[in-house]
Amino acid sequence: MNQIKKDLILISKMIPFKQITISAFVLIFISCNISSKKPKPEKKPNIIYIMADDLTIQAISAYGGIYKDIAPTPNIDKIANDGMLFHDVLCNNAICGPSRASILTGDYSNLNGYYKNENGGKFNDTLWTFPQEFQKQGYRTSLFGKWHLGTTPKGFDTFKYHNTAGQQGLYWDPIYNENGVDVKEKGYSTNLSTEFALNWLENSKQSNDPFLMVLQFKAPHRPWEPDTKYEQLWENIDMPYPATFNDNYEGREMTAGNTEMTMEYFSNKDMKLPEPAGLEGTEKLKWTFYGARPGEVVQPEGMSDEEGRKWRYQTYIKDYLACVKSVDDNVGRVLSYLKENNLEDNTIVILTSDQGFYLGDHGFFDKRFIYEESLRMPFMVKFPRMIKPGSVNEDIISNIDFAPTLLDLAGLKTDHKMQGTSFVPLLEGKTPKDWQDAMYYHYYEFPYWHHVQPHYGIRTQKYTLAHFYYNIDVWELYDLEKDPNQLNNIINDSSYKEVVAELKGQLKELMVKYENNKSLEEFRMITDKDFGKIVEQKSNEPSVQDLLRKDNQKMN
Structure with missing residues (x-):
């Protein structure tokens, strides 16, 4: 608007007086029209x-x-x-x-x-x-x-x-x-x-x-x-192995070390083995999913356990x-x-x-x-x-x-x-x-599929704290900066005593915030609803919040 006023003064000096009113009116009208235009609403994405x-x-x-x-x-x-x-x-x-x-x-x-x-x-x-x-x-x-x-x-x-x-x-x-x-x-x-x-x-x-x-x-x-066009894409090369491929689950034997999702649990179907001729009904299903249960290992004859795993x-x-x-x-x-x-x-x-x-x-x-x-x-x-x-x-x-x-x-x-x-x-x-x-994290399904213990926990940018609770009582703590591969459960490391107390306090707050501060018995009932009880529970069992509170008291 300031520039338009300057332009009006300049023009007024250049044109006869009788024309000033008309000219100024036109310019003012144009400037008002420009300034009054509203931007079009942005189109929704x-x-x-x-x-x-x-x-x-x-x-x-x-x-x-x-x-x-x-x-x-x-x-x-x-x-x-x-x-x-x-x-x-x-x-x-x-x-x-x-x-x-x-x-x-x-x-x-x-x-x-x-x-x-x-x-x-x-x-x-x-x-x-x-x-x-x-x-x-x-x-x-x-x-x-x-x-x-x-x-x-x-x-x-x-x-x-x-x-x-x-x-x-x-x-x-x-x-x-x-x-x-x-x-x-x-x-x-x-x-x-x-x-x-x-x-x-x-x-x-x-x-x-x-x-x-x-x-x-x-x-x-x-x-x-x-x-079909990608079935043989990497036929002639060996893929690299992850750094933790040979994890022995030391210190995590009851959790990571007790699952049915390791390299030993692939089925005939997973391995794309040719199906024998003439199989029907139950026999066909048995062959197809052989390998998915404990003790059923699929691999070509003559291979060692390590060769079969790879x-x-x-x-x-x-x-x-x-x-x-x-x-x-x-x-x-x-x-x-x-x-x-x-x-x-x-x-x-x-x-x-x-x-x-x-x-x-x-x-x-x-x-x-x-x-x-x-x-x-x-x-x-x-x-x-x-x-x-x-x-x-x-x-x-x-x-x-x-x-x-x-x-x-x-x-x-x-x-x-x-x-x-x-x-x-x-x-x-x-x-x-x-x-x-x-x-806040919470996993409930057990024992099918893959036999992973129900657990809840907290994940910050530096730590992971988890409680595995169905028929075990195991806590795990990982320092993600020092141990990004999560191989060392440091829950019993005394130098992390204050960290554990703080994380358990945060975990309690999150469970309350997200309206999931139930007892362990109630959590187990969610799992039992679909699979049947696997272990008898004690009556009058304390709530998760009580357990966290007691743990904090012990730490302090």
Whole structure:
């Protein structure tokens, strides 16, 4: 406005007096018109949420690791390179269904009621979920791929999800539920799910409404069946072994050392052995899953135990990473579509998994433990309007934080209360001073699958403290700075006496905060509900809070 006034004075000196009024009026009118214009409201962003099943940080080259040069993931890496890569996104219950339920609701298992996979019931489809809120507030919504919650999805205008084997789905020629109707498709599921997603984008691109698209791959979940073109991808090389491959579980014999998820528990099906001719019914099932129970070890004749163990690992890791290769290819297809259709700048692309996974780390496959490889989720976000390319974040985030963050990114308000917190400020590079410095973890499923003791604990950026409680009473403490591989349980190290007391105090506070301060007997009942009691419990057993209080008193 100051410049316009100066211009008016200058013009008044250059033109006759009679014309000043008219000229000034015109200029003032123009200047007022310019100054009164309001900026157009920013268009709401589109969101593509991509989640693979059992995809772990170790398998993504953006995170580094021993496979980064042998099995790179350039398309997944592009999301990180063009956006923000997160290093400390943590799962509050490291198993597929419960993690998905927490992501959808923004709440812990004790509030959403979905604690376990095996016979864990069905997800309560009367609960609020973030897709329903997006749909309610004008977003076009869709779901393609894996659902795995035992219910029909709600909050989606269109869905097409795996609907065989308890919604686990098949890699080849899968059956999908398409808007309520089962449809058998021909082909490889990772490619098919992407094809359905891209077709939906293409067929609805004339709409002016923003969209939320959820694309959830079955891969790289067990039984790790690669696309045909990748079956022999690394046939002539040996994959490297993780540093903890030969973990002997010293000091952790009753926890990490007492599971059914080591290299000895792969089945005939896992190892892709040719099925003998003529097997049917029970005999066929017995052969297929032989190796998954104690005492059943699958390996070629003539191999030593060590040779067999390495052979099983090499078979497993090559199949797993080949499945990841297809996930990466299809992430590339989605990114290419966005670029070709001028959707890049206004589309948020998120890539994650339902938890981490073991790739021979500690001699394991699968997940479940509070240990780092299963606790940490891959997570990256690309959004050119907000996020600086190549950004990295190392703050603690939990999967219950996803729902409020997605709503916040879209500018959607809700009266529904969630336990999670939006981390949009972190995406902008501004970590609030009061941001969470610890997360509460709780795993309930036992003994199936894989015989991992139920446990709860706390994870800070420096320490992991866990209590294994079902039919044992074992505490574990790890100093993540000194022992990042978590090989040394230092719970009885006197030099950590004050650390243990402080962590137990924090753990108690978090259990109260998240409304899960039950007794051990009540926690065990959650497990017993689906599997039957394995050990008799004592009546009048103290609560977890009482135990923590007594431990603190002992420490002091």
